[in-house]
Amino acid sequence: HTLFEMLGNFSFADYFKEDAIAYAWEFITSSKYLALPIEKLWVTVHDSDDEAEEIWSRHISPDRIIRFGDADNFWQMGDTGPCGPCSEIFYDQGEENFNSPEDKMGGEGDRFLEIWNLVFMQYERDESGTLNPLPKPSIDTGMGLERVVAIKEGVLNNYHSSLFIPFLNKIGEMVGTPYNYEASNSASYRVIADHLRSCSFLLAQGVNFDKEGRGYVLRRIMRRAIRHGYLLGLREPFMYKLVDTLVDVMGEQYDYLLKRAEAIKTSMKTEEERFFDTIEAGIKLFNEELEKTDNIFDGEVAFKLYDTFGFPLDLTQDMLREKNIALDIEAFDKKMEAQKAQSKANWKGTGDASTTGDFKALKEKFGENEFVGYETKQITATVLALLDSEFKEVDTVNGSGWVLLDKTPFYAESGGQIGDRGELLGRCKVVDTKKFLDMNMSQVEGDLSIGDRVEALVDSSRAEIEKHHSATHLLHAGLRAILGEHIAQAGSLNDDKRLRFDFSHPKAMTKEEIKAVEAWVNDKVSRAIPRETKIMSIDEAKNSGAMALFGEKYGDEVRVVSMGDVSVELCGGTHIDNTSEIGLFMITKESGVSAGVRRIEAICGNSAIKVVDNLRDELDEIKTELKNQNSIAGINRLKDEIKTLKTELKTALNSTKKELSTIEING
Template sequence: MNSVEIRKRFLSWFAERGHAVLPSSSLVPANDPTLFFTNAGMVQFKDIFTGAQRSEHRRATTSQKCMRVSGKHNDLENVGRTRRHHTLFEMLGNFSFGDYFKEEAIPFAWDLLTRGYGIEKERLWVTIFESDDEAAEIWMKKVGVPAERVQRLGAKDNFWSMGDTGPCGPCTEIHYDFGPEISDDTRGPAGGDDRYVEIWNLVFMQYDQAADGTRTNLPRPSIDTGMGLERLATVLQRKLTNYDTDLFQPLIQQAAELSGVPYGRDAEHDVAMRVIADHARAAAFLVADGVMPSNEERGYVLRRVMRRAIRYGVKLGMSKPFLYKSADRVVSMMGADYPELIERRSFIQEVIRGEEERFSETLDKGLALLDRELEQRPAVLHGDVVFKLHDTFGFPTDLTELIAAERGIEVDMAGYKTSMEAQKAKARASWKGSGEQAVPELHRELANIFDATEFLGYTAEHASATVQAILRDGERVASLEAGERGQIIVSETPFYAESGGQVGDHGEILFDGGRFEVTDTQKGHGDLVVHIGQLIEGTLRESQKVRLVVDSERRDRTRLNHTATHLLHAALRQVLGDHVMQKGSSVDPNRLRFDFSHHKPMTAHELQEVEEIVYRNILANEAVSADVMPIEEARALGAMALFGEKYGDNVRVIRVGDYSKELCGGTHTKRSGDIGLFRVLSESGVAAGVRRVEAVTGIEALRFTRERDAGAAAAADRLRVPVQQLDDAVERLQSDRRRLEKELEAARRELARATAGDVLARAKEINGVKVLALEIPGDATTLRDEADRLRDQLGSGLVVLGSRSTGAVLVIAAATKDLAGKRVHAGNIVRELARMVGGGGGGRPDMAQAGGPNIDALPDALERVYALVQG
């Protein structure tokens, strides 16, 4: 049975038993600051299990793409070396949200494995939590598993919790016995031998754990199960390792073809091909989900994974980019089940190939750094150097050790590990996660008391309601007095709470004898809407009848920007390509900001084209419609969704004519023509692979246009040309400036030569070495050229030149080959001089450069050269 059939049978088996088949969520968790990546099937249901969100289904089943390459699940160094460690994997799961429990979950799993997949019952072992007599009875009496194949284990192996507090419970695991081919151990899973492999874990969420460790029964126990597709495929395809299944073999064989190295003949070569196969899968899925290689957070993990694969490719003799080809094979293999791979196919290839090309340059720089360090013949290569090679240049430590060993130099691996741990600690401290901020505990309590606030703002900007709760200084209070700040929760509201990038509404809450000014509106827990502001007059009490009035002028300007954002998104995809995905947005009354995935700056022509497309759609005055429909219908319609967002069965689709279709809960104009005017303010980069466009609409766009026109008119007036000829006039100015700068630099060079020309006689002989140190005018190029010329004229010696012409200190040191690294070291000398001028620098034994801000220290620094050579 191939992997496609295995996945399909799992989902259809549970669909036939009343489970809703739901799509995999993104590898980037939605609104979960605690996770780098989705690492289990239950992640997308976390809020349901904790009670923060109501489920639209009582039963569900998924095949969830997962990543385990950071935190406690960091399997990276084991990938390729063991039978079953991976970065990316698929978790098959079935879930019950307060519906069925152990008595159904256990038979479901057993029947699917033995009847649905045909696995021999004698090969299956079961572990349960040591005190879970209920599960033991179901396994032995209802299912019929012999008592000797049901083993009780402790909390470390068979008790699951989401954290220190919250839902938790015992679990039962089903293990497959791979038989005596692996070992002759007959103790079962409890013995810990690799012969017995866990294939399915069934978690019984039946307790709520408090901070003090006490547990109470949950009112609605739930089920969360997970089974790795890769392990199941190994069992069903009669293999001994996951890498021998059809999920990996096509990729491994491709690596063998690309490298010309056969698979299965050399253990280290096999590891390399397994790593490439695994990491190509991870890279393809991560890029498809909007993660871009970078030096921070998720992007850093992707970069590490890709560079590890590339390094192993180099070990196989592949010097040209290859990983993008492996990733494209992943798209071909898995695109039918994960359509986002097909949709972003060309983008995936482009991003991965670009990273490969950049890393090739980085590897060369790493080798150069290692060569420089080893040229100094240290007894031990310091751990911080090994760490820099690994962290900055992606150098594998074993390669560093190998090169050092060839020169008889030991490597300080203890120091390397210390630096690595320090970096991990720093990363943990800086990681703040993504998504919504932590919800105050009081909001959670209120969500258990009140129903979700009904939002009336799509059709109304004022409404009557009842005050349900008043919060002040983090506590619930019975009333609020004039002058006090607080938060108000009501039964229904026309106020839009900040979400989807749109800011919250402002306005007033009115009541007999009083007024509360709303300065922000936010979402609380459980879809409660929290009105934040200050009581201007009167006394406001719980249960009081109030009138809510939205600031309509502010709302109208926000509407313009939100609808314009949708048009901008569609235009960017039209001009740049379908790889463009929204990475964030901010829509307020004054401007809009749109962040999107794109790997290079936009050209002026592209920006102009985008602006014109948006404006043409504004002039068309298309109708803007909002329709609620099943999510499948919205997808069939081609509506764009925020990748990684959670959506229910029914979604709201905003359409601007036939041009733009997006899932959105925000407020919008009635027609595109209401926007009036649209102008792009700027385009910039905000992170690796993420660009940002800022724009204005309506009256703000008119103001921007007037200001720019006024600026152009003023510049034209100063240059004494018509506005229409301003570009030509500026170009002439720039051309004149470039010409004058060249003439000035030529004059500086002549002055430098004149200054340095007669100074060879001033060279001092120190310990048999001719040393010349002096100040001349010029930039870095001038100093380097003169240092080379004077060094050649010295024949044998050291030349150090300094300059203050650029407003800062610049120092160049050049030593002849016969002395470099033996009697003098240019890099060491400039490092000492850099310290004196308050800067930094370094370089090779024969040529080095330094700089610093302290221009007054240059004469002393140059005089110091002679003492340094003296020793």
């Protein structure tokens, strides 16, 4: 599966093995819950975990408890960090259904199906590989809903449960042939059903089809499904037609699928149309090369499929795997590296400073410094550390460098808001502020030494930044109000002169929609709504309806910024106190960024006033030049005069041609 629903429970030093095992056993066997037959259950423990085996023996016969080593029953996130033994619960699907030599506990067969993994996080592995006991052990468990549903419904395959059969039936209707597990093409039905779920959820969460990053993962999944539809004989977009079935099956539990269904369909259909434009030519090229291939497929042809016809590499590899043909991956990589090198040569760069330097040492020495910029824009602070322009620790800065203050009013660039500028009065100019390993550090120009006491003052431009940041929140809410709740933020920039907001939307906005959003925001500005900020748990925030960015990492506690009930978002940035401070809000441009992503550029506050003043001056100049206070009428008069002059000029040219022709004929 590319998407599955995970059930689980967690404990952070509250309860450990004894309770975790008891809870799991009760949920699985009790008539109040799953009521699975005890004679069908087996468990595994780590071969060193005597404690877990002893606890399990109170619930299940000892001959159904199997010990395995690290490969099967030890869980860790990486080479270092929290880890521990785990205990897995298996369901026996019956010897009558699975009777190969591998259908045994620990074998590769399907008879014994793992349904729940209980992880006992009791160690921390250090860099030497040593396991050190955690002072507060934790529990982390995971159970796949799809497997549990299949077991409860008495089927031997997840795809034959009620979670997937509706998709398989719908695909059968489209193809004209009902789904048949025994058929040679049945895997294509299952791939489409699975990929439809993951693509829909990704789109619903604000991910869009793209050439890189998570958007490219989405594209790879989608195009793999399209190719399997092609194998079934489908020659036009079909995935988007399955979205209604998804809403029927999962919409009650995930209501945002219903709210964003139309946007999901539109994005899917657009992506399908793009790939269907090239898939036939790509498959033709693939088959032509395949006829010339003995064992290894040409990597340069695979690159052409990727670069020209939009075939992700793993899609080509899937197609080759079906034919038992290998790929010359080195040749593919060589072409890919050459393309990247060319792109890099054409790129002029952003001027971003390197982030390699002595940050880790500073973090270990001082920890995170305190940001006090929400409450004040001026404080007295102490210089804890200094870095030169290469980010190396120094005792003094004479010119350009970076300063770490014990507390700072300067906001570090994040969440789309630019870093603060300002002064260390009488000492330095602050030209930027960034966050390195959660330390707010300001770039300075001037003379400073470690231990100096300084008066830190944020530049007045912060007020305009805050106006634009708060306007961005209202814009986000306005887009959702006018265009629909499928709108999800895809990026933003807030500085003292403008704002830029990227959002998921399948098509360009009309002039009427742009005007409606602009009017919606200005209405909320005119209502003088107070801004409120609260600190709460991430669960409380989500339950309150606060909007969060997909893919953004949040801590246990978050900052929620609200403007009445019209805008509630998780945000760490700085904001105005009342919407009236935003002043006039104007949308200056709406454009496309990539497939399914639009961009709005807008201004407010002083920037909007300046634009209005400039427009008024230009209009006055036009009226003066036209010698007419009604500029529209004056322009129309000029257009009529130009049209008349064009007609007269054409008549004169024709007359001249006739005269020249007469002269030529008569000699």
